[in-house]
Amino acid sequence: MYKEKIYLDYAATTPLDGRVLEAMLPYFSGNFGNPSSIHRFGQQAEAALESARKKIAGILNAQIHEIIFTACGSESDNLALRGASLAARKERNANHILISPVEHHAVSKTAEQLAALHGFELEILPIDTYGAVSAKDVTRRLRSETAVVSVMHANNEIGTINPITDIGSVCQERGIPFHTDAVQSAAHLPVDIDALNVDLLSIGAHKFYGPKGVGALYVRSGISLEASLTGGVQEFGLRAGTENIPYIVGMAEALSLVKDEYDQRDSHVKMLRDRIIGQVLETIPDVKLTGHATQRLPNHASFIFRGVDGNNLLMLLDMAGFACSSGSACKTGNPKPSGVLTALGFSHDWSLGSLRVTVGKDTSVNDVNAFLNTLPSIIAKERRI
Amino acid sequence: MSQTKRVVVAMSGGVDSSVTAALLKEQGYEVIGMMMRLWSEPGKESENRCCTLDDMSTARSIAALLDIPFYAIDAKDVFRSTVVQYFIDGYSQGITPNPCIICNRKIRWEFLLDRALAMGADYLATGHYARLDKSDHGAIQLLKGIDEGKDQSYVLHVLNQEKLAHALFPLGGYTKQQVREMAARFNLPTASRSDSQDLCFLGSGSYQDFLERNIPSVVNPGAIITPDGEKIGEHQGLAFYTIGQRRGLGIASRKPFYVMEKDIASNTLVIGPKEALGKSKLTAHHVNWIAGKPPKNPIQVIVKIRYRARGARGTVTPLERNHIHIQFEEPLRDITPGQAAVLFHGDICLGGGIIKKQGKS
Numbered sequence: 001m002y003k004e005k006i007y008l009d010y011a012a013t014t015p016l017d018g019r020v021l022e023a024m025l026p027y028f029s030g031n032f033g034n035p036s037s038i039h040r041f042g043q044q045a046e047a048a049l050e051s052a053r054k055k056i057a058g059i060l061n062a063q064i065h066e067i068i069f070t071a072c073g074s075e076s077d078n079l080a081l082r083g084a085s086l087a088a089r090k091e092r093n094a095n096h097i098l099i100s101p102v103e104h105h106a107v108s109k110t111a112e113q114l115a116a117l118h119g120f121e122l123e124i125l126p127i128d129t130y131g132a133v134s135a136k137d138v139t140r141r142l143r144s145e146t147a148v149v150s151v152m153h154a155n156n157e158i159g160t161i162n163p164i165t166d167i168g169s170v171c172q173e174r175g176i177p178f179h180t181d182a183v184q185s186a187a188h189l190p191v192d193i194d195a196l197n198v199d200l201l202s203i204g205a206h207k208f209y210g211p212k213g214v215g216a217l218y219v220r221s222g223i224s225l226e227a228s229l230t231g232g233v234q235e236f237g238l239r240a241g242t243e244n245i246p247y248i249v250g251m252a253e254a255l256s257l258v259k260d261e262y263d264q265r266d267s268h269v270k271m272l273r274d275r276i277i278g279q280v281l282e283t284i285p286d287v288k289l290t291g292h293a294t295q296r297l298p299n300h301a302s303f304i305f306r307g308v309d310g311n312n313l314l315m316l317l318d319m320a321g322f323a324c325s326s327g328s329a330c331k332t333g334n335p336k337p338s339g340v341l342t343a344l345g346f347s348h349d350w351s352l353g354s355l356r357v358t359v360g361k362d363t364s365v366n367d368v369n370a371f372l373n374t375l376p377s378i379i380a381k382e383r384r385i
Numbered sequence: 386m387s388q389t390k391r392v393v394v395a396m397s398g399g400v401d402s403s404v405t406a407a408l409l410k411e412q413g414y415e416v417i418g419m420m421m422r423l424w425s426e427p428g429k430e431s432e433n434r435c436c437t438l439d440d441m442s443t444a445r446s447i448a449a450l451l452d453i454p455f456y457a458i459d460a461k462d463v464f465r466s467t468v469v470q471y472f473i474d475g476y477s478q479g480i481t482p483n484p485c486i487i488c489n490r491k492i493r494w495e496f497l498l499d500r501a502l503a504m505g506a507d508y509l510a511t512g513h514y515a516r517l518d519k520s521d522h523g524a525i526q527l528l529k530g531i532d533e534g535k536d537q538s539y540v541l542h543v544l545n546q547e548k549l550a551h552a553l554f555p556l557g558g559y560t561k562q563q564v565r566e567m568a569a570r571f572n573l574p575t576a577s578r579s580d581s582q583d584l585c586f587l588g589s590g591s592y593q594d595f596l597e598r599n600i601p602s603v604v605n606p607g608a609i610i611t612p613d614g615e616k617i618g619e620h621q622g623l624a625f626y627t628i629g630q631r632r633g634l635g636i637a638s639r640k641p642f643y644v645m646e647k648d649i650a651s652n653t654l655v656i657g658p659k660e661a662l663g664k665s666k667l668t669a670h671h672v673n674w675i676a677g678k679p680p681k682n683p684i685q686v687i688v689k690i691r692y693r694a695r696g697a698r699g700t701v702t703p704l705e706r707n708h709i710h711i712q713f714e715e716p717l718r719d720i721t722p723g724q725a726a727v728l729f730h731g732d733i734c735l736g737g738g739i740i741k742k743q744g745k746s
Contacts, residue, residue: 312503315456319417319504381503 006367007323010207010299010360011156011184016250017209023253024211027246035243036234045245052252059259060201060218061192068217068235069248073183073204074106075228076217079239080179080200081110081150083225085120088147088177091224096146100125100133100162101343104181106202107150108339120147130292131158131344135166146176153185153196157340157356158291159300161189168197177223183207183215187258188266188298199223203255205247209361210254214247265361269299272359272368276301279372284379290341290354301357304346308353308382316378322371325356391415392508392553393501395493396455398443400568401512401556406451407571408555409510417504418448418455421497424465426595429588447573460496467491469586476596476603476624479649480723484584485692486739490543498551508553513537515734516557517549524676525549527734532560539692542727542737546677593625600624607652609636612645612661620654623647628743629662629719643718663716664743669726672707672738679703687729688713690720690740701728709738 007015027048033041035049050064057064070076081097088094097111101124115122123141125133133151142149149171154161164180171178179200182191187208193201200223204215219225219238231240258265277289286306305313310326317324337351359368394406396418410416420441441457448455468488475482493511501509514530515538524546530536544552556564568574587595596603603625609618618636620626626634630644634656643662646655667690672679680703687696688711699713711726720743727737 311458312500315458315504318454318456384503 005321005323006370008357008359008363008367008371009323009325010187010363011297011356011358012325013206013212014187014209014360015362016206016211017254017257019257020210020250020254024246024250027249031245035245036232045243048245048249049243052248055252056216056255059191059255061194062218063221065236066193066219066221068219068238069243070215070217070228070235070239071213071244072215073181073202073207074104074215076202076204076215077104077106077150077179077181077183078110079217079225079228080202080219081107081148082114083228083238084148084177084179084200084223085114086118086226087224089118089120090226092145094145094147095119096121096123096143098123098125098138098141098146098149100151101127102131102155102157102160102340103150103152104156104183107152107179107181111150125151127343129344130295131155131160131290131340132292132295133162133167135163135170138167139170142170142174142176144174146174148177148179148200150179150181152181153191153201154182154189154297154300155291155340156184157338157354158302158344159296160291161185161295161297164196164198168199171199172197184297186255188269190262193218193220205251205254208254208258211247211250214244214251216251261361266298268361269359269363272363272365273299273301275365275368276357276359276372280375283372283376287379288350290344290346297358299359303355303357304341304350305353305355305379305383306350308379310352310354313353313355313378313382316382317375320374320378322374325358326354389413389415390507391417391505392510393417393419393497393504393506394453394510395497395512396420396444396448397512398440398447399512400573401514401564402444403447403451403512403573404564404567404571405510405512405555406447406453407573408567409553410451410453412555414508416451416453417501417506418444418451418453419497419501420444420455420457421460421464421492422457423492423585424461424469425586425588426598429590443574450572458497458500460492463496464488464492464586472584473596473600475723477600479623479647481627481721482723483692483725483739485540486543486725489540494544494548494552498548502551506551508551510553510555512556513541513554514556514561515541515554516732517552517554527675528557528732529729529734530554530557535561538729538734539689539725539727539737542675542725542734543673544675545673546675549675596624605652607654609634609654609656612655612657617656623649623652623654626654627719628721659718662718664718664720665713665716666744667711667713667720667726668704668708668741668744669711669738670706670708670741672703672709672736674736675734676736679709684730686711686735689727689729690717691724694719696729707738708741 031044033045035046053067054064057067097120099111111122114120126137151162151167153164168178177199180198181202183204186203199220201218206212227238229240288304290302290304314326341351392409392414396402406416445455468484471487472482472484498509514535516528518526529538603622605622606619608616609620610616626644628644631641636642640658642656645657683700683702686701688699689696697713699711702710722740724740725737726740728735
C-alpha cells in the first residue's frame with residue numbers, strides 16, 4: 001500500500017552491516033562468559049574484549065589502554081566532560097569549561113549541569129557563519145584554570161568540520177585537556193588521535209554500521225578522569241559494569257570495515273552528496289545550504305528553506321517514501337528552531353525550515369534521483385499550506 | 386493517482402480512535418495516524434487529559450502495531466489562541482463556555498483537517514460516535530451514533546457540508562461494547578479514556594482554580610439575591626457559578642436554592658427555589674445549519690442544551706444574522722448561556738448554535 005521507503009538519514013543511525021552481525025553472534029550464547037571471571041569462560045570473553053580494544057586502538061592510532069568502552073556516544077561525551085572537569089578541579093582547582101555553541105546535547109547539557117550543580121564557569125566559543133570554531137578564538141579564551149575544552153569534530157546538523165588539529169595543538173601547548181565528539185565523523189573521516197591532537201575522543205558504533213548501545217572514549221595517557229559509573233574496576237576503573245562483549249566485538253568489526261573500505265565509501269557518498277547539494281540549490285527557490293560547502297561531512301547535505309515548516313516537510317517526505325531529518329525535528333511535534341541554526345543567526349522564517357539529507361554506503365544513485373525528483377514539488381506544496 | 390483513498394485518523398491512544406484506525410485499515414484505506422500536541426498550562430503538561438507524552442507513546446505503539454505511519458503535530462499555539470482564549474473570554478463575560486465546541490470547530494475540523502488535506506488525505510476520521518449519511522446526492526446528513534448513550538453528534542454540530550465531505554466516523558454504527566470487542570479482535574489495548582467532562586487543559590485541577598490563576602478579575606464578590614431582590618448572601622464571582630447549580634451557594638435554608646440567573650451588569654447572582662427555575666425559551670447565535678441553510682419556516686425539533694442533556698421538544702425559528710429562537714414545550718432548568726443548543730430531528734442532527742440568552746414563558 002505504501003511506496004518503497006528510501007532511507008536518507010544515515011546521520012541519525014545506520015543499518016547493522018551483515019558482516020558485523022556475523023562477528024557478534026558467537027558472543028551471545030556460545031561465548032557468553034564474564035571477562036572478569038577466572039575460569040575459561042571468562043578467559044574467552046576477556047580475549048574477545050581485549051582483542052576488540054586492540055583493534056580499535058590500532059585504528060585510532062592509540063595505545064590499547066587508552067580505549068574505554070561505554071554504552072553509547074552520549075555516555076562517552078558525559079564521561080569526558082564530567083570526568084575531566086571534576087578531576088581537573090580536584091587536581092588543580094580548575095573551574096572553567098569551554099565549548100562551542102553547536103555541540104551535541106550530550107556535551108552541552110553535561111556542561112550546563114556541571115555549571116548548575118558544581119559551579120563551573122561555562123564559556124561558549126564564537127562560531128563563523130558555517131558553524132566552525134577557530135583555533136584563534138580558543139587560544140584567546142584558554143586560562144590556566146580551564147578544566148576542559150570540547151569542540152565537536154563534525155556537526156551532526158550542518159555537517160561542518162572543525163579545525164580540530166589546530167585547536168588541539170593550542171590546548172596541548174597550554175596543557176589543557178581537549179575533547180572532541182567524533183560520533184558523526186568516525187564513519188567518514190580519518191580519526192587519528194595524534195594527527196588530531198586530541199586528549200579525549202568519543203565514538204558511537206551505530207553511526208558506522210555497528211550496533212546501537214555501544215560506544216568508546218579515547219583517553220590519552222596521563223589525562224585524569226573521575227569515574228562516571230562507580231562500582232567494579234572494569235574499564236580501568238572509569239566505567240563500572242560487566243562489559244557488553246558482543247556489542248564491543250561488533251563495534252571493533254564495524255570500525256575495521258570503515259578503515260578497510262574508506263576510499264570506496266568516501267567517493268561514493270561524496271558523489272551522492274554533491275549531486276544532492278548541487279541540484280537542490282539549482283532547482284528550488286529560496287533555499288540555503290547550511291554549514292560549509294566543502295569542509296563538511298562527505299555524506300551530509302543540509303538546507304534551510306524559507307517559509308517551510310520542517311516538521312511538515314519531513315511528514316510529507318515520509319509519506320512520499322523518503323526518510324530524512326530536520327534540525328528542528330522532534331517527534332513530539334514541537335516546532336522550535338534548533339539551537340544550532342539559531343546560533344548561526346538565521347531568522348525564524350528560515351530556521352524552522354531545515355532539512356538534513358545524509359546518505360550511506362548502501363544509498364544508490366537511483367535513490368538520490370528519486371528524492372531529487374520529488375523534493376521540489378513537496379517544498380512547493382508545503383509552502384502553500 | 387491510485388484508487389486507494391488516504392485517510393488521516395486523529396489518534397489519542399484510546400480505544401475509540403485505535404479501533405477507528407484499525408477498521409479503516411481493514412477496509413482498505415491508506416491510513417495515517419496523527420496526534421496533536423495541545424496546550425497545557427506551563428508546568429501541568431503531564432496532566433493534560435488529551436495528549437500527554439504517555440498518550441502519545443501509546444498512540445505511537447498502536448500505530449506501529451497497525452503498521453501505519455504516525456505523526457505528532459504541534460497545535461499548542463493555535464489551541465491557546467482559540468480554545469483557551471475563548472474559554473477565558475467567555476468566563477470574563479459571565480457565560481459558561483463550552484470549549485469542546487470551539488475545539489471541534491477550529492482545531493480538529495479546521496487546523497487538523499487542513500493538515501490532513503495538505504498531506505494528500507481524502508478524509509479525516511475520528512472516533513466520534515456519530516454517523517454520516519452520504520447516500521443521497523444532496524446534502525450529507527449527520528446522524529446520531531447507534532449507541533444512544535455514547536452519541537457525540539452534539540459536539541459535531543459545527544460541521545458544514547464542505548467539512549463533512551472529508552469526514553469519516555467509522556464507529557457511529559457500533560455500540561461501545563462492540564468497539565471494545567473489535568479492539569480485542571485487533572489485539573488493541575482496550576483502555577478507555579474517562580468520560581469525565583473535565584476539560585483537557587485543566588488537567589487534574591478545577592476550572593475555578595484555572596480561572597483564578599489566569600483571570601484574577603473573576604474573583605469579584607457580589608450579592609446573592611432572590612427573584613424579589615432580597616439579598617440573602619454573597620457570591621465569590623459570577624464565573625464560579627453555573628445556571629441550575631444547587632451546591633456550594635453557601636445559603637443556609639431548609640429548601641434547596643438553585644442558580645437562576647447571572648446578572649453581569651449588577652454583578653448579582655439570582656437564586657430561587659426549584660419551581661422558580663424553569664425557562665422555556667432561548668436565543669442562540671453563531672448558528673450552523675448542517676444542510677447549509679436554515680429552514681424557511683419554524684420547525685418542530687428536539688433540542689439538547691448540554692452535551693449530556695436529554696432532548697427537549699421545542700419549536701425553532703430562524704432569525705437574522707445566524708440567530709435562532711427556540712420555544713420549548715416545557716420549561717428547562719438549566720438553559721446556560723455559552724453552552725450549545727443542538728437541534729435534532731429524529732436521528733438527524735440539524736445543527737445548532739451557542740446559547741446567548743434564556744427567557745421565561
